[in-house]
Amino acid sequence: xxQLVESGGGLVQAGDSLRLSCAASGRTxxxxxxxxxxxxxxxxxxxxxAVSWSGSNTSYADSVKGRFIIxxxxxxxxxxxxxxxxxxxxxxxYYCAASLRSAIARAPYxxxxxxxxxxxxxxS
Numbered sequence: 001x002x003q004l005v006e007s008g009g010g011l012v013q014a015g016d017s018l019r020l021s022c023a024a025s026g027r028t029x030x031x032x033x034x035x036x037x038x039x040x041x042x043x044x045x046x047x048x049x050a051v052s053w054s055g056s057n058t059s060y061a062d063s064v065k066g067r068f069i070i071x072x073x074x075x076x077x078x079x080x081x082x083x084x085x086x087x088x089x090x091x092x093x094y095y096c097a098a099s100l101r102s103a104i105a106r107a108p109y110x111x112x113x114x115x116x117x118x119x120x121x122x123x124s
Contacts, residue, residue: 002026002113004096009118016086016122022079022096022115029077030054035104035111036070036081038092038120045095049081050104057103064090086122093117 008020020036035050049060049070058070069082079096097104098113105111 002029002032002098004098004113004115006094006096006115006118009094009120011121011123012086014087014122014124017082017084018086018120020081020083020094020096020118020120022081024077024079024096024098026077030074032098032100032113033102033104034070034072034079035097035099036079037095037097037108038090039095039117040092043092045108047104047106047108048094050106051079052103059103083120086120088122088124091120091122093119 003025005023012018033053036048037045038048039045047061051058051070051072055072067085072079095117096115097111099111
């Protein structure tokens with residue numbers, strides 16, 4: 001089992017950048033596919049980005065493609081989400097997720113492990 005703790009959220013202005021971090025516990029971190037999701041008030045949780053266990057494969061939601069970059073450091077058991085050119089519509093709680101399947105499922109609750117979330121607020 002893996003435990004996840006997100007950090008790095010905050011209040012920024014439109015156009016700014018922010019990097020989220022997800023610290024994972026557990027000696028088998030390298031076996032997990034990892035992903036980021038977000039949930040805005042009154043909306044469903046949605047997929048943002050995913051990275052394979054090796055870091056060689058990534059995928060993104062169309063809404064963030066070209067602006068966000070997901071990466072991982074298996075030696076440090078960390079996953080990152082670099083968010084550039086932030087927009088007010090990126091405002092949400094961001095969650096880190098993990099799965100022992102070959103890839104993160106885009107349906108949020110098909111992934112069994114979650115962090116507590118970190119808030120990102122983008123002002124216009």
